[in-house]
Amino acid sequence: MQLTQPRLNATRRWYKTGAAYFLLIGITVVMAIPVVWMFSTALRPEEFVRKYPVQWIPQDITFENFKLALDSYPALVRWFLNSAFVAAATAALSVLVDALGAYALARLEFFGRRLVFIGVLATMLIPVEATMVPLYLGLSRARILVTDFGIYASLILPVVANAFGLYLLTQFFQGIPKDLEDAARMDGSTDFGIWWRIILPLSGPAITAVLIFSFMASWNNFLWPFILTGSDTTRTLPAGLATIFGGISPSSVRYGVVMAGAALATLPPILVFLALQRYFVQGISMTGIKG
Amino acid sequence: MSVNTPARPGTLNRATARTVNSAQSSPNRNRTAYMFLVPYMVVFAAFLLLPAIAGLFMSFTNWRILGDPSWVGLNNFTSMFNDKMFWQAFRNTLSFTGLTVPILVAGGLGLAVLYNMRLRGRVIARTVTFIPYAIMVTVVGVLWRWIYDQNFGLLNFYMGSLFPALKAMPWLTSVQNALPAVAITTVWWQIGTNMIIYLAGLQEIPQELYEAARVDGASAFQQFRFITLPGLRLMHIFVIPMSVISSMRIFGQVMVMTNGGPIGSTYTLVQHLYSKGWINQYMGEASAVGVFLFAITLTFTLFQMRALRSNT
Numbered sequence: 001m002q003l004t005q006p007r008l009n010a011t012r013r014w015y016k017t018g019a020a021y022f023l024l025i026g027i028t029v030v031m032a033i034p035v036v037w038m039f040s041t042a043l044r045p046e047e048f049v050r051k052y053p054v055q056w057i058p059q060d061i062t063f064e065n066f067k068l069a070l071d072s073y074p075a076l077v078r079w080f081l082n083s084a085f086v087a088a089a090t091a092a093l094s095v096l097v098d099a100l101g102a103y104a105l106a107r108l109e110f111f112g113r114r115l116v117f118i119g120v121l122a123t124m125l126i127p128v129e130a131t132m133v134p135l136y137l138g139l140s141r142a143r144i145l146v147t148d149f150g151i152y153a154s155l156i157l158p159v160v161a162n163a164f165g166l167y168l169l170t171q172f173f174q175g176i177p178k179d180l181e182d183a184a185r186m187d188g189s190t191d192f193g194i195w196w197r198i199i200l201p202l203s204g205p206a207i208t209a210v211l212i213f214s215f216m217a218s219w220n221n222f223l224w225p226f227i228l229t230g231s232d233t234t235r236t237l238p239a240g241l242a243t244i245f246g247g248i249s250p251s252s253v254r255y256g257v258v259m260a261g262a263a264l265a266t267l268p269p270i271l272v273f274l275a276l277q278r279y280f281v282q283g284i285s286m287t288g289i290k291g
Numbered sequence: 292m293s294v295n296t297p298a299r300p301g302t303l304n305r306a307t308a309r310t311v312n313s314a315q316s317s318p319n320r321n322r323t324a325y326m327f328l329v330p331y332m333v334v335f336a337a338f339l340l341l342p343a344i345a346g347l348f349m350s351f352t353n354w355r356i357l358g359d360p361s362w363v364g365l366n367n368f369t370s371m372f373n374d375k376m377f378w379q380a381f382r383n384t385l386s387f388t389g390l391t392v393p394i395l396v397a398g399g400l401g402l403a404v405l406y407n408m409r410l411r412g413r414v415i416a417r418t419v420t421f422i423p424y425a426i427m428v429t430v431v432g433v434l435w436r437w438i439y440d441q442n443f444g445l446l447n448f449y450m451g452s453l454f455p456a457l458k459a460m461p462w463l464t465s466v467q468n469a470l471p472a473v474a475i476t477t478v479w480w481q482i483g484t485n486m487i488i489y490l491a492g493l494q495e496i497p498q499e500l501y502e503a504a505r506v507d508g509a510s511a512f513q514q515f516r517f518i519t520l521p522g523l524r525l526m527h528i529f530v531i532p533m534s535v536i537s538s539m540r541i542f543g544q545v546m547v548m549t550n551g552g553p554i555g556s557t558y559t560l561v562q563h564l565y566s567k568g569w570i571n572q573y574m575g576e577a578s579a580v581g582v583f584l585f586a587i588t589l590t591f592t593l594f595q596m597r598a599l600r601s602n603t
Contacts (some may be wrong), residue, residue: 018483020408027402028416035422036402036480037445038434070514093334101331107311110324120331125532125592127540129561133568134349138342161335164590191323222543222559227569238543241429245547246437262430273425276496277418281487 001259022255038266041259044068049256076261079240080268085220086155086225086236093160094214095207102169103195107181117170124163131158136227151234159218165210172206173199182197185234208279219269237265322491343585350578366507367579377580379555380563383470387559388538390474391481395534396527398478400414404519407493417490421483428480432547435476439463439548458492463549466556468495473544473557480544481537485530492526493519527599560584 036056041049042065045059068078104110105117135158144150180198189197200207225239232240245258273280350367352360377590396555403425406417423431438464439446462472500518509517542561551558560580568577 017410020405020410024410024412025415026418027405028412031423031479031483032392032419033445034434034438035426037438041437045490052443052448054445054448058409066438086543100327104324104327108320108324108327110321113324116328120335123335125536125589126339126343127536127581127584127588128339129540129542129564129586130346131339133564133574133578133581134345135338135342136568137349137354137574138345157334158338161331161339164330188505191327216425220429222546222564227565238427238429241433242543242547245433253437255440258433259437262434265430266426268316270422272303273422274418277421282490289500 011265035266037124038259039263041255042263043177044256046254046256049254056120063257066264068257069261069264072257073244073261075235075240076237076264077248078232079237079266083219083237084154084234087215089152090159090218091211091215094162094165096208097160097206098162098165098169098210099203100195101166102173103191103199105170106173107194107199108191118162120166128158132224132227145228148234151228154228154291155221155234155236156218158224159214159221162210162214162217166215168210168213168251169203169206170205176202205279208276210278212273212276216269216273241265299379345512346578346581348581349575352575354578355572361577367573367576371576371579371583374556376555377563380558380560382559383556384539384541384560387470387474387477387541388535390471391477391538392531394478395482395485395538396531399482399530400489402482402525403489403493404515406490417486423480423482426480428543429547431480432474432544434481436463436548436562437471439472441490444511450471464553466553468558469549469553473541473548476548477538477541477544481534483577485534488530489523489526492523496522528596531599532588535591535595536588539591 040056040058043061043063044055045062045064046056048058084161102149103119105113124177139145139150141152144154176199180202181194182196220238221236222238222242225236229235229239235243241261244261296505338536349360351362351364351367353363354360359517402420404422406413416560426434441447441459441461441464444462446462447460450460460468462468498523504514504518514516540561541559543555545559545562549557551562561584564577564580564584567573567580
């Protein structure tokens with residue numbers, strides 16, 4: 001009995017590892033299929049798009065669909081640039097206001113700190129849709145939405161105060177050792193100087209995480225831009241794509257072209273994301289020890 | 292990179308309070324802190340707090356885009372509650388939330404545990420799981436519409452080769468299947484976010500706890516129940532409400548995939564809000580829907596907070 005125990009354990013461990021790998025591979029394949037399918041469809045000549053049996057690797061790969069997508073929807077490029085601009089501006093402003101606020105919450109002692117901290121966290125519970133009607137009416141009555149500049153500002157500012165970012169940065173800043181700050185204070189550094197020269201440079205991963213997080217939130221934002229933008233000049237990519245994709249009836253869709261458009265919209269963020277995801281994970285784990 | 296020991300997340304660092312002496316805790320000190328908070332608070336008040344309060348106020352008026360509003364008391368709420376479309380939207384939203392949240396939370400946790408094991412290829416698996424997060428909702432919608440296509444879709448091709456009877460199964464065009472189909476899409480799209488947050492939480496749990504438990508003869512399940520789950524408490528407090536809220540807010544997927552159909556089977560609360568406000572131009576009633584949505588998510592969250600607090 002005692003002799004067989006180790007062998008039994010070894011077999012059991014082997015089964016466990018096998019099951020884990022089975023799950024790992026299965027889940028990866030299932031998660032990857034839709035994205036691969038999108039690219040596979042986009043690279044296929046139109047006559048091979050609606051065809052059974054399914055061919056994963058098209059017989060003659062073509063880039064015709066990409067050209068067709070850009071020709072039939074010339075506004076795609078403009079939408080893409082609008083989205084990139086709006087998301088970048090949102091992310092930059094978000095990080096700025098979050099990092100300033102987080103410094104106060106993490107490093108300074110002041111009257112009402114707990115209240116502010118809890119109050120800010122509680123706002124994560126407000127669904128933005130509940131604020132959308134009054135915000136829209138206010139902006140439209142103040143005649144802000146009549147200019148393109150006003151529309152861009154209205155796309156950016158409502159998503160700048162990002163409670164999750166503030167929370168994440170507060171947590172991260174609290175973990176930074178005090179001694180550097182004390183030394184700087186001895187040398188007569190102001191709080192702003194400490195924030196700029198000590199806290200920010202030490203918070204790379206957390207700041208990257210908040211940047212990616214607010215960039216993505218704005219990049220994916222759909223309903224608000226959909227309501228706000230009425231012309232191709234200001235339309236963001238999700239809102240613009242909805243005007244293409246929303247109206248088409250299933251039988252007449254040229255999925256080759258549509259998937260090419262979708263792939264064009266998807267590839268750049270995926271690449272950026274792949275390049276930065278390491279920081280994203282690090283930033284969220286708040287410790288910075290996995291680098 | 293240096294090793295930073297984080298303060299206990301979720302609590303403000305008490306050490307700060309101790310090192311700051313009373314002389315510094317003066318009005319002067321307060322002013323510096325408020326200066327740092329001003330930019331956030333201004334944007335927050337102007338674009339979140341004020342509109343939220345205004346929304347509550349507007350739900351008692353008959354606002355339109357033009358013209359002067361007047362106070363109509365509870366009229367918006369009575370007409371909202373008398374509207375069959377509202378109840379259908381509410382039912383659909385609840386079913387959708389019920390379908391997605393358990394999978395998003397438990398599945399996200401399960402994936403995090405799996406990807407935290409020392410397996411080859413786990414980084415690739417983690418990346419692939421997280422990639423859908425970078426895809427915008429309109430693309431997600433149209434991509435899955437193509438996958439669900441009744442005659443030439445990818446899903447029905449494989450369904451048909453496994454079970455020939457299901458070769459032409461309707462997905463998005465069937466009253467029964469449309470909402471679950473949208474739910475599957477949403478799980479695929481969103482599960483990576485929860486996985487990443489749980490994964491970050493798992494890496495915070497000290498390994499010694501598991502070693503000690505193993506020495507004491509705790510089974511894998513016991514380790515999960517008594518170390519992993521409580522160790523992720525703060526992550527649950529974040530992940531569960533956020534998953535509920537994002538599911539209650541579903542709009543983009545149905546907008547692109549089904550436009551609320553067939554026969555309203557995927558019509559959701561936010562769609563109702565949108566159509567009341569921007570299609571019918573009843574801004575007052577749209578605000579009432581917004582207030583209702585907020586009240587519901589708040590109730591859910593408070594219940595969850597209480598449940599989590601008593602459980603762990």
